[in-house]
Amino acid sequence: MNSKVGALVKREVRSYYWSPLAYVLMGVFLFLMGSIFTKFIILYQQYNFQQSMGSGPSVTLDKLANYFYQNMAFVLCFIAPFVTMRLYAEEKRQSTMELLLTAPISSTSIVLSKYISAMLLIFSVVALTMLYVFFLVLWGNPDLQVILSTYIGLLLMLSTYMAVGALISAFTSSQAIAAIFTFLTVLLLWLFQSFGQGMTATTGPIEWGPLMIYLSPLSHFTSFSNGLVQVKDVVYFVSFTAVALFLTHQVVESHRWK
């Protein structure tokens, strides 16, 4: 089974890097992050200057790095749907899904291979930002442990994005629809954090405010970007991914009992 998952992943990655989409995404992502990084350097210089004059807030490099990675996590909400949109939608459109579903492989292998491919692809994009870490080290003295935990947080957060995106792609044969709905879902989950903050409504024992904050990946990612690797946050991301992958499996299997 493993070699078949390998074959599927290889094919997926090969197809992705053949398309201009991969390079456009990388370009857009690097452009956005580059702009934010530049702004962050200018801010840092300003604050440092103000502080040396004896006024202004005290801002550490680590605080700004935190701000930078929060921005990156948000930008990735826009990038993720473009990575996952084609996973199933394209297979259905060009009727290669029929090939996969009549080949001697299990639906589990298909679902796993799609998820692994998506993770490899999105991480190849995020890996480009190691460049900024290099600059930070070269030029300041950042807390590398915090940066490491931030990247672990990013990996886990992207894992949920990829799983949700794959699930949505499995419902349609249109890449555009898959991308739009994935984006909406990811954005909504992200915004749950701020929705939940002012909310006091309760239904029986359910307190909507804290529940929404709990459901938002943002609240869990924040712990990681603050340097905290907590089991409860890991559990959140892993179970979120697992549920989405399970549902994707059901959708892929559904053709068998429709």
Added chain:
Amino acid sequence: MIQVDGITKKYGDRIAVNDVTFTVNRGEILGFLGQNGAGKTTTMKILTGYMPATAGKAKIAGFDVFESPLEVKSRIGYLPETPPVYPELLVDEYLSFIAELRGVPKADREKKKANAVELCNLGDVRYRLIGNLSKGYRQRVGLAQAILHEPEVLVLDEPTVGLDPKQVSEIRKLIKSMAGSRTIIYSTHILTEVAATCDRILVIEKGKLVAQEALNEFGATGEVVKTEIVMNKSSDKAMAAVQKVPGVKNVRRVEDGAHRFIVETEAREDLLAEVARAVVESGAGLVRMAPVALALEEYYLNLISGRISA
């Protein structure tokens, strides 16, 4: 090898396949005939485990399609209606992917790929992008995909659509060459194709199986072969002579003034030789003897228009 027992498939209220039962023996080539939308593709999708039947059972090599899908799928090669190819891959990459997907052992992969490339005549395009190939080539890449792992059972959904006449005849030859070693189900709506390649035909109409016939060595159904005989002189004496040949069932004149008649005989080649001798000996001047090629078509058209019932 293939047993289909009372398969029914409903899409909502619409019945696509209605209680279809048939078997295909090992090494047999079965032609699956029917108009577009008659239920051929649906039946094939059920056989390959792509979709389940609403009712009924299908077994391939003794394995139930629904209960042991992986066993069945590893024994089948399937060419769907649209060749399932990735336009962004090279033909060679695609075939490697298929070999891995089908679990062909690493040591055999190159050999089997080379074999499929040769059989499907893909040597010229092996290192080209599938997306840049013509429809005919893509169809052949699809076929190469189906035969690469040398499956026991081949399910081909209209394999010759979109090919030019030369390619069509090559594909037919290829299919014919696999007779005996593989069991093949092959759907089409082109009758001459069936006559040229198949051992047996199934005719499906509006989801129902309307006929199952073995094809004789003349590519026609049943026990009777029709041959048209043309002479350059009056045909009366010749007709009388032919009528006396044992095995001749019926002789009838073609009513268009020419010296022609049609003879119906049992399906034996030696019999035709005797008919020819009888004509020549009667002194009628034999010009031409030709099988009535439309026999199958006539049968089929009669069948689907409901004039005969099987």
